[in-house]
Amino acid sequence: MSKAFASQADLEEKQVSFTKLSDNAYAYTAEGDPNTGVIVGDDAVMVIDTQATPVMAQDVVRRIREVTDKPIKYVVLSHYHAVRVLGASGYAPQHIIASRDTFDLIVERGEQDKASEIGRFPRLFRNVESVPPGLTWPTITFEGRMSIWLGKLEVQLIQLGRGHTKGDTVAWLPEQKILFSGDLVEFDATPYAGDAYFKDWPQTLDNIAALQPRALVPGRGAALTTPDAVAQGLAGTRAFVADMYASVQAGVAAGKDLNAVYRDTYAALKPKYGHWVIFDHCLPFDVTRCYDEATQYADPRIWTAERDVAMWKALEA
Template sequence: MAEAWWVEVGDGIWVRRHTELDLSLGLIIGERSCLVIDTGGDESQGSAFATAIRELTDLPWTVALTHAHFDHSFGTAAFDAATVWAHPACRHELQSTAEHQRQEWATYYQNKDNQEISEQIRRARIVLPVPAPPDTDLGNRIVRFIHPGPAHTNHDLAIHIPDAHVVFAGDLLEQGAPPAFGDAFPASWPQALNNILAVNPATLVPGHGNPVTPAFARAQQAELAQVAHLCRLFREGTITAEEAIERSPYPAEFTSEALDRG
């Protein structure tokens, strides 16, 4: 069974780390309620996350999804009838891609001889979110929702806790692996990350990997800017794909995806 454990990044602010996919989910606790950030890749993982949360707090919860990819959103049904917030475009993205994602990732795990996860993904019920408000008050704790612009997807949502100087960045940031460009917008991703850094966080939580410092985020922003520049040169015909891959800070597989996205 995949392991999971808590990391506290601020007073009442927790990251649930998972060995599977190096996934990071989140929890923000106020005096009246709590906010759950992403729900995992299937209802079993979501249920285990919900149980772990109830060991920390029994306050009513609301869910916020950073984006529509299966590993962040397919566990939402485990959170009963909770209100689910996301970027306005996230709902349509789930409606239009959930079944494709289900087939793709169920097959992926089946090919890895992990029939249990494959079946859980096939059975996951999809919960559609509603647009997040600009902010919410959890009780003596304001949480702000940031739409940083197209980046990892066209509907990324970051969650800022001003009193603790913490930002949950979703997959706009990756720690332990390069950023994923499959649905990305390479040209605008560097500015989106700048928009998150503009709130001056002390700690940023990536969608995968350990919490990071602003210095780490700035270094990744510089790498993303380099990839965006290579994509532009490739589009213009100034360099070949092979030359772009050679000059990229990321492995060929990731750079090729970025070039395909432009």
């Protein structure tokens, strides 16, 4: 392989920020590493996305304890990816909440995804031995929309459409107009789209925009603390998804195989997005999924550790 596989060579630790968005909302971010959202209600705390291991979750807990001593009662999974869910036990929550679609994906492919992700990006699974055996299972699931009340503070959990996965959930504070988007939105970070629905994703972003958030915590990248910054985050993600799909679709229409489409798409997107975090990591997975969707696979195929390496060798050799 001409490049180190995925992000195995990425060993540089990132600087963590804990940004206050309101008296109730905080963003735990780390220079393009996966973000965690925190909502402090009247009587309890909700965490959105957990970090990848219980040991890594303890740094989030430490930040929470700097601002409140209220119990961490709820963990929300924006989707099923291991890097977002395997730290759940570190919070000792009363409930783990996810969409029914996310639950179904855990059943279908959780074990394979866990092995795949740990192999791709070891730094994000620091102290992986602290993850309990088995998978992280929701204790509450919902379809479409539900509200959780933290005292008088309403948190709406909403499926606004498919995009990053079929189970994507956002957390929305309607009174404060603050949104936690999960990986539906990224900021100055390359969207991972190996399990995506490219045709649906733009409409889902439009549905987010229709809420008119005044602040937004993306899946990766800095917290977006103004409406203008939110618009930039949405526009950047939308442009990446559209440019990727247009390039791949053009290659498919021209009868090109996956390798040729990958080379063309990499060349087309590198000048505009190459400075974004994990660009080289994501592109092989993203193009492969996009090619699948544009040809014969309406739904994402399961990534396994073996499939990961075979794909990488085929495209990056």
